[in-house]
Amino acid sequence: MFMHLNTPSSARNASACTIDRPCLHVCSVVLDILYTSMSDANMSNESPCSSPPDSLASYHMPCTLTPNDPRMSPNTVATILTTQPSIDAITLHSIAKGLVETIKEQEERHGHQLLSAHDRYQRLEDKLTNYEEGYCTTPDGYKRNVNYPNLKIPIGEGLYRPTKWIKMANEGMVLAYTKEQGPKSNPYLVPIHAAPIFSSEPIDPIPQWLYQLLIGQLAIFHMLINAAKKLDDWGVATNITRYQEYNDKMADINVRIEQLQAKADSVRLAKLLCEGQLEAARAPKQLVHMECLAPVFMCRERSNDGPQVAI
Numbered sequence: 001m002f003m004h005l006n007t008p009s010s011a012r013n014a015s016a017c018t019i020d021r022p023c024l025h026v027c028s029v030v031l032d033i034l035y036t037s038m039s040d041a042n043m044s045n046e047s048p049c050s051s052p053p054d055s056l057a058s059y060h061m062p063c064t065l066t067p068n069d070p071r072m073s074p075n076t077v078a079t080i081l082t083t084q085p086s087i088d089a090i091t092l093h094s095i096a097k098g099l100v101e102t103i104k105e106q107e108e109r110h111g112h113q114l115l116s117a118h119d120r121y122q123r124l125e126d127k128l129t130n131y132e133e134g135y136c137t138t139p140d141g142y143k144r145n146v147n148y149p150n151l152k153i154p155i156g157e158g159l160y161r162p163t164k165w166i167k168m169a170n171e172g173m174v175l176a177y178t179k180e181q182g183p184k185s186n187p188y189l190v191p192i193h194a195a196p197i198f199s200s201e202p203i204d205p206i207p208q209w210l211y212q213l214l215i216g217q218l219a220i221f222h223m224l225i226n227a228a229k230k231l232d233d234w235g236v237a238t239n240i241t242r243y244q245e246y247n248d249k250m251a252d253i254n255v256r257i258e259q260l261q262a263k264a265d266s267v268r269l270a271k272l273l274c275e276g277q278l279e280a281a282r283a284p285k286q287l288v289h290m291e292c293l294a295p296v297f298m299c300r301e302r303s304n305d306g307p308q309v310a311i
Contacts, residue, residue: 072098172238194235
């Protein structure tokens with residue numbers, strides 16, 4: 001809070017000021033110190049014939065000695081005690097009270113800082129306890145992931161980490177470690193696929209001889225798998241195995257489709273035979289009185305001898 005203190009009119013406005021008398025005296029002392037220091041600083045810039053201003057109306061002094069905020073800084077108190085050696089007991093009591101409030105505020109702030117520092121220390125200690133040094137050398141049975149740059153491990157919230165070490169597992173899966181993992185961590189089980197080779201040359205379709213090897217005899221297929229496993233790209237052997245599995249599943253589905261188609265043809269033939277027998281028995285004429293119960297949008301009405309008329 002800033003108060004505008006005017007020397008000639010301060011007595012007239014005393015009833016409107018909420019500052020008690022000791023605080024007002026301390027503020028006056030501070031104002032005198034401020035004016036004296038400003039006068040000394042400007043002595044060289046002023047004319048010897050110039051007179052000091054009649055009032056301090058042009059200066060605004062932050063007054064903190066109020067019943068709601070009686071704090072005082074140590075520097076302010078030290079300045080008052082140095083420049084005003086003769087201070088009454090009431091004013092000294094107000095100054096001491098201001099220092100006590102300042103000390104209390106500093107103690108509370110220091111306590112909050114200690115709690116914050118302790119919380120940060122505890123979190124750092126937990127990180128240090130759970131810290132695990134990653135693999136500096138290649139783990140046993142693993143190799144550095146250079147063929148699958150897009151092989152990443154999901155860690156939640158749509159975030160991923162690239163794999164650094166991989167090891168071939170069964171059924172087209174690999175065991176993978178990220179660079180943050182170490183000997184205490186469990187590897188991830190991740191599926192792999194044949195990695196594309198980017199080149200300026202166009203991609204050729206699979207030739208017929210490879211189709212024959214993919215769906216050929218079992219012994220030849222195993223030879224193809226063994227040759228693919230010697231490649232750097234483990235995904236080639238994995239995709240060859242998957243191709244044969246999908247081909248076998250498609251063959252089974254086609255066999256069931258043919259069986260169901262044969263059953264459907266047999267039922268369709270029996271249905272046509274039954275329909276012909278009903279026609280040969282003149283069933284429509286014998287059951288003509290049931291025609292109005294047919295679930296159609298238009299009811300038919302038969303005339304005496306004429307054709308049917310839709311109404």
